Amino acid sequence: MRTVAPETEGASRRSASMRIGTLILGLLPPEARRRGLAAAALLADWPTIVGPELASRCKPAGLRFPPGGRGGGVLELWTSGAHALELQHTTPPLLERINGYLGFRAVSRILVRQRPLDATGAEEADPAPPAHPEHETAIAAATSCIPHEELRTALAGLGRRLLARERRRERR
Numbered sequence: 001m002r003t004v005a006p007e008t009e010g011a012s013r014r015s016a017s018m019r020i021g022t023l024i025l026g027l028l029p030p031e032a033r034r035r036g037l038a039a040a041a042l043l044a045d046w047p048t049i050v051g052p053e054l055a056s057r058c059k060p061a062g063l064r065f066p067p068g069g070r071g072g073g074v075l076e077l078w079t080s081g082a083h084a085l086e087l088q089h090t091t092p093p094l095l096e097r098i099n100g101y102l103g104f105r106a107v108s109r110i111l112v113r114q115r116p117l118d119a120t121g122a123e124e125a126d127p128a129p130p131a132h133p134e135h136e137t138a139i140a141a142a143t144s145c146i147p148h149e150e151l152r153t154a155l156a157g158l159g160r161r162l163l164a165r166e167r168r169r170e171r172r
Contacts, residue, residue, distance in 0.1 A: 075098065080115070
């Protein structure tokens, strides 16, 4: 049996203690880590907070707090134009639900931005512009070794966008 001197035991406990926020941040996805715990909770639990129907029509895009403050923030919501007016009319009960869920008055104002959303509530990506046939062949060759279809499609789209940006720069 190992015995530890009382002063050594206390020192090891102090060095092993960590802030709970540090531990939680290690469990969050990268996009949530950049935004802070209140914003991360909004992102992760949005359908639970507002309900699945409203969550399918809007999504939180950001939560900004005043300098030096932890409350009274402005929540930016993205929604399609058809739902923006309805969302503005439901702002007071929505504020109550959000702040009640977070446990403090984190949000004092909701800013509704009109953005096209797909059926799942995610922002629609702009389609990649078509590339020249020789560029299309090069993109297909470069991405052919990627087995995951969604990743291959996304990287091909990125290549098309980069080529389109380069063509626009050359025209200037």
